[in-house]
Amino acid sequence: MAGVTLMKTPAETGLVQAFETVKATLPGDVESRAQAFELFERNGLPHRRVEEFKYTDLRALMREVAPFAKVPSADEAKTALRDAKALAEINALQVPFVNGHFVRDAVDFKNLPEGVEIVPLAEALASGHDWLTRLSPVEWARQNPVYQLNSSFMADGVMIRIVGQVTTPVHLRFVTSSASAVATATRVLVLIEDGASVKLLETHESTNGVSHQPNDVVELIAGDQTNVHHVRVNAEGDQALALSTFAVKIGAEASFNSINVVAGSATSRHQVFAILNGENTKAQINGATMLKGRQHGDSTLVVEHAAPHCESRELFKTVVDNEATGVFQGKIIVPHHAQKTDGRMMSAALLLADGAAMNNKPELEIFADDVQCAHGATCGQLDEDLLFYLMARGIPKKEAESLLIQAFLGEAIEFVDNEDVREALVHTVEEWLKART
Amino acid sequence: MLEIKNLVVQIEDKRILNGLNLTVNNGEVAAIMGPNGSGKSTLSYVIAGKEDYEVLDGEIILDGQNLLEMEPDQRAAAGVFLAFQYPLEIPGVASMTFLKAAMNAQRKSRGQDELSTPDFIKRVNAAAAKLEIPKDMLKRALNVGFSGGEKKRMEILQMALLEPTFCILDETDSGLDIDALRIVSEGVNALRSPDRSFLVITHYQRLLNHIVPDTVHVMSAGRVVKSGGKELALELEANGYADYRESEAA
Numbered sequence: 001m002a003g004v005t006l007m008k009t010p011a012e013t014g015l016v017q018a019f020e021t022v023k024a025t026l027p028g029d030v031e032s033r034a035q036a037f038e039l040f041e042r043n044g045l046p047h048r049r050v051e052e053f054k055y056t057d058l059r060a061l062m063r064e065v066a067p068f069a070k071v072p073s074a075d076e077a078k079t080a081l082r083d084a085k086a087l088a089e090i091n092a093l094q095v096p097f098v099n100g101h102f103v104r105d106a107v108d109f110k111n112l113p114e115g116v117e118i119v120p121l122a123e124a125l126a127s128g129h130d131w132l133t134r135l136s137p138v139e140w141a142r143q144n145p146v147y148q149l150n151s152s153f154m155a156d157g158v159m160i161r162i163v164g165q166v167t168t169p170v171h172l173r174f175v176t177s178s179a180s181a182v183a184t185a186t187r188v189l190v191l192i193e194d195g196a197s198v199k200l201l202e203t204h205e206s207t208n209g210v211s212h213q214p215n216d217v218v219e220l221i222a223g224d225q226t227n228v229h230h231v232r233v234n235a236e237g238d239q240a241l242a243l244s245t246f247a248v249k250i251g252a253e254a255s256f257n258s259i260n261v262v263a264g265s266a267t268s269r270h271q272v273f274a275i276l277n278g279e280n281t282k283a284q285i286n287g288a289t290m291l292k293g294r295q296h297g298d299s300t301l302v303v304e305h306a307a308p309h310c311e312s313r314e315l316f317k318t319v320v321d322n323e324a325t326g327v328f329q330g331k332i333i334v335p336h337h338a339q340k341t342d343g344r345m346m347s348a349a350l351l352l353a354d355g356a357a358m359n360n361k362p363e364l365e366i367f368a369d370d371v372q373c374a375h376g377a378t379c380g381q382l383d384e385d386l387l388f389y390l391m392a393r394g395i396p397k398k399e400a401e402s403l404l405i406q407a408f409l410g411e412a413i414e415f416v417d418n419e420d421v422r423e424a425l426v427h428t429v430e431e432w433l434k435a436r437t
Numbered sequence: 438m439l440e441i442k443n444l445v446v447q448i449e450d451k452r453i454l455n456g457l458n459l460t461v462n463n464g465e466v467a468a469i470m471g472p473n474g475s476g477k478s479t480l481s482y483v484i485a486g487k488e489d490y491e492v493l494d495g496e497i498i499l500d501g502q503n504l505l506e507m508e509p510d511q512r513a514a515a516g517v518f519l520a521f522q523y524p525l526e527i528p529g530v531a532s533m534t535f536l537k538a539a540m541n542a543q544r545k546s547r548g549q550d551e552l553s554t555p556d557f558i559k560r561v562n563a564a565a566a567k568l569e570i571p572k573d574m575l576k577r578a579l580n581v582g583f584s585g586g587e588k589k590r591m592e593i594l595q596m597a598l599l600e601p602t603f604c605i606l607d608e609t610d611s612g613l614d615i616d617a618l619r620i621v622s623e624g625v626n627a628l629r630s631p632d633r634s635f636l637v638i639t640h641y642q643r644l645l646n647h648i649v650p651d652t653v654h655v656m657s658a659g660r661v662v663k664s665g666g667k668e669l670a671l672e673l674e675a676n677g678y679a680d681y682r683e684s685e686a687a
């Protein structure tokens with residue numbers, strides 16, 4: 001209880017109370033949750049004097065804590081999934097979560113695609129499954145307060161194992177649906193065995209007009225010679241405070257390609273912690289973020305080149321309209337032994353209005369001497385000359401702007417190899433542009 | 438008919454057009470010649486509606502419409518087309534996407550339905566073939582990686598597809614080899630009609646051998662200082678602009 005006296009804000013007090021209330025009802029070992037919560041409690045909600053949260057002051061942004069969501073009824077889950085639209089048309093194995101709980105009935109366990117194994121997390125926690133030892137593989141995440149909250153409160157999720165070449169995409173659908181605000185903590189662990197390949201889709205949606213507080217973690221251990229394509233879409237409701245973490249550890253000679261597309265939330269903070277843990281691995285980690293109104297969108301990224309001879313490319317594109325604020329904090333870490341690292345990080349922002357703001361903070365932490373690393377950050381407006389060229393051809397201003405914005409975001413989206421998914425993302429961008437005022 | 442009266446334009450406190458007068462009748466091809474820096478491109482930008490320029494005085498009337506009060510896209514809808522001296526590269530915007538957006542915008546302004554995709558592709562292919570534009574060029578982002586000559590052909594392609602009534606060609610001949618010059622000129626000549634006029638800006642008689650003008654105007658220091666028939670271009674080719682520069686200084 002030592003930490004409690006340091007806690008000041010109603011949200012922090014609320015979290016302590018919530019943990020006391022729910023910890024006994026959550027599945028699995030209370031002790032490991034208590035440890036995670038104690039780590040969180042030591043420093044409380046991170047604020048702007050904490051370097052990693054300098055531009056996203058959670059202590060100020062999270063005024064109070066919504067009650068943790070209950071298990072939805074079968075009907076509630078069905079309705080929620082029916083109304084959820086993000087990437088819903090894509091042919092995939094759907095693995096849905098409603099209000100933080102795995103919707104078991106929606107998965108046909110008898111007919112899973114070959115090479116896919118799914119274990120419901122709540123049951124696994126309760127019964128002590130073998131794979132649990134592999135949860136929380138990334139140290140950077142374990143030190144992080146948002147992740148610690150998820151570790152404390154995670155109610156459900158799944159563990160998935162991938163063996164061999166799985167061609168059907170696996171679609172993790174996170175849906176929060178309720179008339180009053182709820183908090184959720186969902187956890188997904190994906191184990192990708194040596195030589196396996198998988199296409200992972202991840203969509204996050206919640207009720208518009210309701211201040212939901214999802215805190216989702218997807219973590220992934222990819223073995224040697226794996227091939228991973230990962231597409232994540234934040235299509236959260238317009239009042240959501242969405243916290244999320246993607247933590248990955250990748251083996252040798254692997255190919256890893258990931259993008260996070262942000263089109264929703266009032267406030268979002270997405271954290272990527274990636275460790276390239278074996279030699280000759282290539283990673284492409286992208287982001288395409290669209291912010292308007294008074295939205296706040298934070299992409300925080302740590303890429304650790306923990307082995308020599310790896311290549312990583314990070315390309316983050318942010319479009320900020322009205323009075324919205326974008327944040328990019330990216331760090332490439334190269335320890336002394338990771339020679340021949342080739343890392344390049346780029347963050348580019350397009351400000352569409354005078355009130356729009358972008359905080360760009362790319363960093364390199366390099367301790368090896370024989371490496372090629374670079375980072376860059378740009379922040380600008382739409383090119384007036386290009387706009388004039390398009391308008392001189394009769395294209396109205398808003399449409400001309402849309403073409404240029406699509407082109408800008410397209411550079412990050414074009415890495416998506418699945419054509420249907422890529423088109424769906426382009427459509428997401430189009431819808432966002434249509435709603436611009 | 439385009440009528441420009443007493444046009445005075447400045448940019449960043451620098452006066453570029455100094456009371457320019459010019460009339461181009463329907464169906465007329467008017468050539469503008471003049472030394473570098475005399476304001477030819479500025480004139481074309483001001484007609485098309487580029488924002489950087491401050492119009493201090495004068496008017497530009499196209500078929501009774503006051504262009505200066507219109508946005509660039511509205512001017513395009515009113516029939517203005519500018520083939521840029523330096524066409525811009527637009528990375529990430531596919532040429533076909535751009536052409537479709539432009540053609541449909543034009544049709545919308547005329548109260549026509551959007552083109553169906555097959556109809557659109559048919560029209561583009563037909564116009565591209567006439568200008569000897571290879572299909573894979575149209576698969577790339579707009580003007581990105583195009584040679585100087587390819588960019589100019591792309592401009593004429595757009596002109597052909599958009600069917601404007603007042604076309605400005607700003608040094609379309611620069612950067613073209615003889616074959617390309619012929620192809621482009623034929624493209625332009627094919628578009629000549631009684632209700633379409635042209636303002637052809639060039640330094641060289643050689644373009645005017647292909648696109649024979651009805652009138653020739655000499656521009657110097659932001660004004661039209663002499664007007665005449667097509668023989669004026671030959672005279673300029675022989676004597677240069679020296680006479681007109683002096684007349685300015687005087």
Ligand SMILES: Nc1ncnc2c1ncn2[C@@H]1O[C@H](COP(=O)(O)OP(=O)(O)O)[C@@H](O)[C@H]1O
Pocket residue numbers: 448449451453471472473474475476477478479480489
């Ligand atoms: N954007 C600009 N800013 C400042 N000066 C300009 C700009 N555009 C043109 N000028 C100046 O205006 C004059 C006329 O230029 P321009 O219209 O390009 O001439 P031309 O096309 O006849 O060669 C030149 O002295 C040029 O330097």
Ligand SMILES: [Mg+2]
Pocket residue numbers: 477478479522607608
């Ligand atoms: Mg010029």
